[in-house]
Amino acid sequence: MGSERLGEKLNISEELIKKSCSLAFKAHKSPDDLFHVEKYASGSSDVVFSFPGSWSVESWASGESAFGEKKIQLSLFPSMKSIGHYDEAAGPGGHQDLAIASFNQAFVQKFEHVLQNSQLKNKVQEVVNGKKRIVFTGHSTGGATAVLATIWCFENYPKQSHETFFCVTFGSPLIGNHIISHALRRENWSQYFIHFVMRYDIIPRILLAPLSSIQHEFKRILPFFDPNSPAYASESIGSSQEAFLLFRNVMRNAASLTTHAASKLQGSTNPLLETVKKFVKLSPYKPFGTYIFCTGNGKLVVMKNPEAVLQLLFYSCQLSSESEGARIVLKCLNEHLAYENELEGSLDMQCVAYDDNLETLPLASDGFFDDLGMSKKARLCLRAAGEFEKQKRRNQEKVGSKLEMITKHLKIIEDYRALCEHTVGYYKAFKIHKNKTDFDANLSRIELTGIMDEVIEMFTRYDLPDELEATKEWINLGTRYRRLVEPLDVANYYRHSKDEDTESYMKKGRPTRYKWMQRWLEYEQKLQTGSCGESCFWAEVEELHKLSGNFAAVYKERERVLRVQEQVGKWIQDGVIGKDVLLKSSTFEEWWSKLPADLQTETISLLVNGLGNVQA
Known part of the structure; x- marks a missing residue:
């Protein structure tokens, strides 16, 4: 764990993060606009592009796949592949399919719509010509659009300094599979994606469940987040049976996925692991970039290890007892709308922990992971994720020798x-x-x-x-x-x-x-x-x-x-x-x-x- 200020560690100031959050929620309240552009401050070299979210089931699920994912068109994002696996001559199937990143199809369609039906390209070019930095931001699915816009800029402005583009999201859902994390790290772009997640916010976890299994409940819940709906932030929705069923279904699927992932991290060779995958469809979605978990009491936990982030998404949102179910379920919805207030305090407090040495994470109380509800089992999973990354470095040294x-x-x-x-x-x-x-x-x-x-x-x-x-x-x-x-x-x-x-x-x-x-x-x-x-x-x-x-x-x-x-x-x-x-x-x-x-x-x-x- 470290004591360095968060802004210095991320290479983006705390004030700019707060401003990004404010503008993300400003866009959230104007869902009919495709995007907003605003200078960070007078005389600043930072320009913030913010994107609104969408509040229909169709804006989350598109196509026939259980989780709404689809292989990306490489003409749009040519770097989103594993170079060695990829073989144009191979055609569909086999390793070829494994090589190309899968993205949520609905999110990509929304981004393509913004790209084709707005002044986004012209505005980006204008800012780039002015040698200013662009920060893309968004709340909820607006964050997904911000991510795609950032990747698009990296792809289309290769001669620009990597620090020209930044992405900061708040309560964003996951957008694609592990190839995205792999490609972003390979290209040295990963560090420019920063995701804030409240401890109980359900939206960053929603795509860990098949959309078909939660479609009915999700449709009933979505008005809670829609600022144009009479049911916006309605406690009756947050306390409804649909909300509880949604929470339970998402977390049940998250449990299957994270258990499978943790077993592989811990080196399990049990053939049942692969057998289970044949009968239980596991979410393909994986985290990437830097995640900052907000504990709810002013503390922040910074995670760059994608396997550890996946484990945290599950373990930090657990019920400590059945009796607190209704309270936690309402919290899962309310926290999706609470980022501005949370960050105003936590960024000033600078009570931050980093995942520098996860493999040695204490199994007992540590003052930070306690506030995310980390049990001993959860800590062992985080240790395994840390050890997995450390083993990659050892393998690098082995090859280097x-x-x-x-x-x-x-x-x-x-x-x-x-x-x-x-x-x-x-x-x-x-x-x-x-x-x-x-x-x-x-x-x-x-x-x-x-x-x-x-x-x-x-x-x-x-x-x-x-x-x-x-x-x-x-x-x-x-x-x-x-x-x-x-x-x-x-x-x-x-x-x-x-x-x-x-x-x-x-x-x-x-x-x-x-x-x-x-x-x-x-x-x-x-x-x-x-x-x-x-x-x-x-x-x-x-x-x-x-x-x-x-x-x-x-x-x-x-x-x-x-x-x-x-x-x-x-x-x-x-x-x-x-x-x-x-x-x-x-x-x-x-x-x-x-x-x-x-x-x-x-x-x-x-x-x-x-x-x-x-x-x-």
């Missing part, structure tokens, strides 16, 4: 490539495989395969810090490894005629590690997926080489033949692959020299002739 070994073996293969540069090239030499140098290179290839497969498996399971997926160090290392070693994997594949037992290398033989590393580079350079195939073009050459002599078959593959040549020519000119590809008797030259003259491209002809002059 192998960099020296990786570099050593890459150097051996680089030396091997240099040795073969003036004979038949290292691809052909490795495929022939008759010298001790070939054997040594193969030992290094095998050693590197074990290390890299272990690393990629960690990425696949999200067992490494999310931000590692986009670091220069890993992109550069992965690219160097892929360009150097994959040609040897291709050579080994065709040397042992594995294509005859299964299918071609590109269809069945290409290891996951190379696909991940290729996507990292393509994502960093904003290139089309599949465009950086310089490490595996040999596989295509091998398949085309089989057609040599069969002119009918060669002409049938005309487009492919020409494309490979153009790609290789460009990669050689760009220095991505070496000119040894064109050596006399290399696999590429053997294939190319047997092509009909009208299929031999001018680019390769000039390069081959140029190399021949140099050799002569």
Whole structure:
């Protein structure tokens, strides 16, 4: 736990947070407006965009899925995916679906409506041009719109400083699955999303239950929050049977989800966990960014660990006894409207706890988590969430300790490539495989395969810090490894005629590690997926080489033949692959020299002739 002032920790002043809250509730009271824009203060460099919430069931639930979620269109939010998992060529299903973030469909539709039917784009551009910071804010579903607007700005203004955009929400519902948290952390955007949650506010927890299971009660409750409704803040609604049933259903579903999540955090391998998921539909929604829980007595608890936030959302809203049910249920509704008053006092008190060392959280009284009703079981779940994040850092250190070994073996293969540069090239030499140098290179290839497969498996399971997926160090290392070693994997594949037992290398033989590393580079350079195939073009050459002599078959593959040549020519000119590809008797030259003259491209002809002059 820390003593640093909240504003300093979050890089946004307490006064601006209060102003954001005030403007969020101002927008809340004008639900017919799409958004409001207001300067924080005269002469300030901060401009606040606030969005109103919506108070119909349709504004929360759209589509046919139980929880109202849908895979996002990457054209709108291209970063909202796991880079390594994502594969455009794979189409729907399998890992492809796991790679793309799911968002609440109704919230996205509302944001798209605001984007298309208002001056939001123009106003944002105006503020950006004026080199001012934008704070997006909203209460309830207005907070969901604010989140989407912030992500949209990060996506569309990549050259702006990350600190140009901030998002502060109050009582916002969850908006999507764990891929959002993963992507925001990877892009270094997560720290700019701040969510305030009152201890008993039901709205941030509402999507932990299937909307179909609470639709009737929710529809009856929503007028309580609607400032244009005669039933606004009505105690009769807050004390109704519908309110109690809504609370009970949400918390019952939250219990299933958090129990399942906690079991996985604690390393449970019980197969019943996955069996339960087949019969009990668990909410896909997960927290992201920084959560600030308001205890109700002036204290604040700051959480950045998404797994810990999920546990807190459940455990902080528990009944201590059945007799207090009616009081707590009314509190769950009232607190959704109480953020202004709560923050006015708590931000001044500066009685704040941070989740810096959750894995050592005391199981006994601590003065902060007591005020959120944290039982010993709850604290154990928070400890597990803290330990999970700490384990990711340990995994990072473990992988980092192998960099020296990786570099050593890459150097051996680089030396091997240099040795073969003036004979038949290292691809052909490795495929022939008759010298001790070939054997040594193969030992290094095998050693590197074990290390890299272990690393990629960690990425696949999200067992490494999310931000590692986009670091220069890993992109550069992965690219160097892929360009150097994959040609040897291709050579080994065709040397042992594995294509005859299964299918071609590109269809069945290409290891996951190379696909991940290729996507990292393509994502960093904003290139089309599949465009950086310089490490595996040999596989295509091998398949085309089989057609040599069969002119009918060669002409049938005309487009492919020409494309490979153009790609290789460009990669050689760009220095991505070496000119040894064109050596006399290399696999590429053997294939190319047997092509009909009208299929031999001018680019390769000039390069081959140029190399021949140099050799002569």
